[in-house]
Amino acid sequence: MITLLSHLSYVALTTPDVEASVDFYVDQVGMTVVGRDDHGVYLRCWGDYYSYSLVIVAGEEVSLDSMAWRTTSAEALEAAVGRVEAAGAAGEWFDAYGIGRAYRFVGPWGHTMVLHWEATHHRYTDGDLASSFPDRPQRRSKIAGAPRQLDHVTICASDVDAFAQWYNDVLGFRLMARTVLEQAPISVFSVLTTNEKSHDLGVVLDGSTRPGRVNHFAFWYDTREEMLIAADLLMESGVQIEYGPTIHGIGEQSFLYYREPSTMRIELNTGGYRNYVPDWEAPTWVTSQGSFDIYRNTTMPLSLSESFPPADGPTATEEGVPEEIRAQLLKGKV
Numbered sequence: 001m002i003t004l005l006s007h008l009s010y011v012a013l014t015t016p017d018v019e020a021s022v023d024f025y026v027d028q029v030g031m032t033v034v035g036r037d038d039h040g041v042y043l044r045c046w047g048d049y050y051s052y053s054l055v056i057v058a059g060e061e062v063s064l065d066s067m068a069w070r071t072t073s074a075e076a077l078e079a080a081v082g083r084v085e086a087a088g089a090a091g092e093w094f095d096a097y098g099i100g101r102a103y104r105f106v107g108p109w110g111h112t113m114v115l116h117w118e119a120t121h122h123r124y125t126d127g128d129l130a131s132s133f134p135d136r137p138q139r140r141s142k143i144a145g146a147p148r149q150l151d152h153v154t155i156c157a158s159d160v161d162a163f164a165q166w167y168n169d170v171l172g173f174r175l176m177a178r179t180v181l182e183q184a185p186i187s188v189f190s191v192l193t194t195n196e197k198s199h200d201l202g203v204v205l206d207g208s209t210r211p212g213r214v215n216h217f218a219f220w221y222d223t224r225e226e227m228l229i230a231a232d233l234l235m236e237s238g239v240q241i242e243y244g245p246t247i248h249g250i251g252e253q254s255f256l257y258y259r260e261p262s263t264m265r266i267e268l269n270t271g272g273y274r275n276y277v278p279d280w281e282a283p284t285w286v287t288s289q290g291s292f293d294i295y296r297n298t299t300m301p302l303s304l305s306e307s308f309p310p311a312d313g314p315t316a317t318e319e320g321v322p323e324e325i326r327a328q329l330l331k332g333k334v
């Protein structure tokens with residue numbers, strides 16, 4: 001298979017209060033609104049290479065509307081769509097805002113994925129947002145702690161290994177690492193990538209009956225110092241940091257989690273390794289090895305198991321987590 005996908009290009013989220021979220025992303029995160037239409041509000045980080053990386057969409061619940069991936073070429077887009085449809089996940093072509101022709105399908109675990117080759121290479125050439133550096137699409141945000149760009153998205157699936165295998169088989173996502181429970185070979189987390197990053201798509205086990213849920217999405221910083229300034233400013237602004245700053249074992253990024261006004265979880269990321277190995281064999285971690293927190297000395301808050309939209313259904317626990325995993329979460333082991 002040729003390499004089909006190049007990277008994550010945008011994440012679209014729904015919320016009942018669009019303006020509250022948009023104001024937060026502008027004032028606290030330092031993003032810029034680049035457009036609005038009937039679908040949503042389009043925002044960009046100062047370092048995003050295309051027009052936008054985040055779309056805020058009106059909806060009854062907080063949820064993942066879609067996640068978009070740019071292919072490596074026009075031919076790769078056609079090949080990717082052919083493989084998706086051959087795998088039984090037929091979708092539709094549409095005209096994406098600021099992008100052009102794009103293909104949208106719903107994957108086997110209920111997540112809407114957009115594939116596109118066309119893209120607008122963004123660059124402010126004059127005015128307050130123009131950068132003095134030739135390779136920057138926009139001058140650095142005047143908001144301290146503003147991230148450079150979108151980094152990854154982490155979704156929920158009822159079968160982590162099967163999800164990873166499907167997206168590997170159909171679209172060529174590389175499986176980079178997985179985490180299993182201590183007592184049983186049950187996969188609770190996996191990371192996949194379309195490029196040399198440790199991951200741009202994460203998968204957490206979902207014990208609920210709701211398809212297409214999302215756990216968080218993440219922004220990127222060049223340095224840990226910038227991320228720590230963002231952490232300081234969150235505290236100064238009265239925004240609770242849900243977990244961190246600390247370091248993931250898998251990927252070795254420094255990170256922290258917090259929530260925006262809709263309650264959607266945002267992760268801030270920096271550092272970590274690059275992996276260029278085309279035939280990488282994904283290692284398996286057990287939770288006690290520090291796959292989530294490399295220092296192994298903290299208890300993960302149970303709130304981190306909350307995903308979006310809320311879990312429901314007869315087999316779901318209150319937080320949508322299987323009892324076995326819930327017990328480990330309470331011990332801070334996952």
Ligand SMILES: [Fe+2]
Nearest residue numbers: 154202218267
């Ligand atoms: Fe993450």
